[in-house]
Amino acid sequence: MRPIIGITSYVVPATWGVWHEVSTALIPNDYVAAVELAGGRAVILPPDERDADVLRVLDGLLLAGGPDIEPGRYGAEPAPLTESRPERDAGEFLLVRKALELDLPVLGVCRGMQVLAVATGGTLHQHLPDVLGHEQHRPAPGVYGEHEARFEGGSLIAKLMGDDLGIHCYHHQGVADPGTLRVTGRTEDGLAEAVEAPDRRFVLGVQWHPEVTRDQRLFGALVEAAG
Numbered sequence: 623m624r625p626i627i628g629i630t631s632y633v634v635p636a637t638w639g640v641w642h643e644v645s646t647a648l649i650p651n652d653y654v655a656a657v658e659l660a661g662g663r664a665v666i667l668p669p670d671e672r673d674a675d676v677l678r679v680l681d682g683l684l685l686a687g688g689p690d691i692e693p694g695r696y697g698a699e700p701a702p703l704t705e706s707r708p709e710r711d712a713g714e715f716l717l718v719r720k721a722l723e724l725d726l727p728v729l730g731v732c733r734g735m736q737v738l739a740v741a742t743g744g745t746l747h748q749h750l751p752d753v754l755g756h757e758q759h760r761p762a763p764g765v766y767g768e769h770e771a772r773f774e775g776g777s778l779i780a781k782l783m784g785d786d787l788g789i790h791c792y793h794h795q796g797v798a799d800p801g802t803l804r805v806t807g808r809t810e811d812g813l814a815e816a817v818e819a820p821d822r823r824f825v826l827g828v829q830w831h832p833e834v835t836r837d838q839r840l841f842g843a844l845v846e847a848a849g
């Protein structure tokens with residue numbers, strides 16, 4: 623039996639064929655393909671989970687990328703460029719808190735890393751250009767930033783990826799305080815790129831998009847930990 627990996631989804635207006643702007647629950651298929659290629663059984667979770675019961679049938683959880691977290695979740699007022707979807711937060715925070723309690727393997731990608739940090743008491747920078755003075759983590763609409771990330775020796779991420787890695791990222795927010803997690807990777811500008819929970823079986827968040835570059839190593843590690 624393949625390990626069952628739940629992937630969080632979201633609602634957006636989508637257009638296909640003769641249908642326009644239909645409210646749609648979706649997830650980029652790159653996440654599904656990555657889990658399946660890694661030997662897992664991907665299950666797309668509804669965007670508005672009202673409890674965490676589904677975790678009883680999951681072996682691992684993949685928190686996908688997406689919009690900003692509602693800043694009230696980390697005690698802040700929304701900044702002008704923050705665009706949140708509180709309904710998605712509600713379901714994902716329920717799931718991730720329970721998953722951490724159960725020590726279920728969790729991989730968070732981009733927003734997913736930010737969810738992990740905030741769910742454990744952390745905070746976010748709401749608009750990185752205000753903090754870093756550049757826009758290189760989201761250079762233009764639809765254009766991925768390219769960076770070099772360096773990883774802490776002995777960390778889980780270093781074991782999986784080596785000392786450093788060229789990454790593709792697309793985000794305007796970042797982890798300021800990682801909560802109870804540990805920052806184990808950063809880009810040259812000091813931004814947190816990887817967080818993990820060394821006291822857990824497998825809890826890892828990365829700010830970049832391994833599904834876009836088809837880097838299977840993190841998905842393979844999630845599936846293996848879930849197996």
Ligand SMILES: NCCCC(=O)O
Nearest residue numbers: 689690733793794795
């Ligand atoms: N804040 C949601 C994840 C992507 C971004 O930071 O733009």
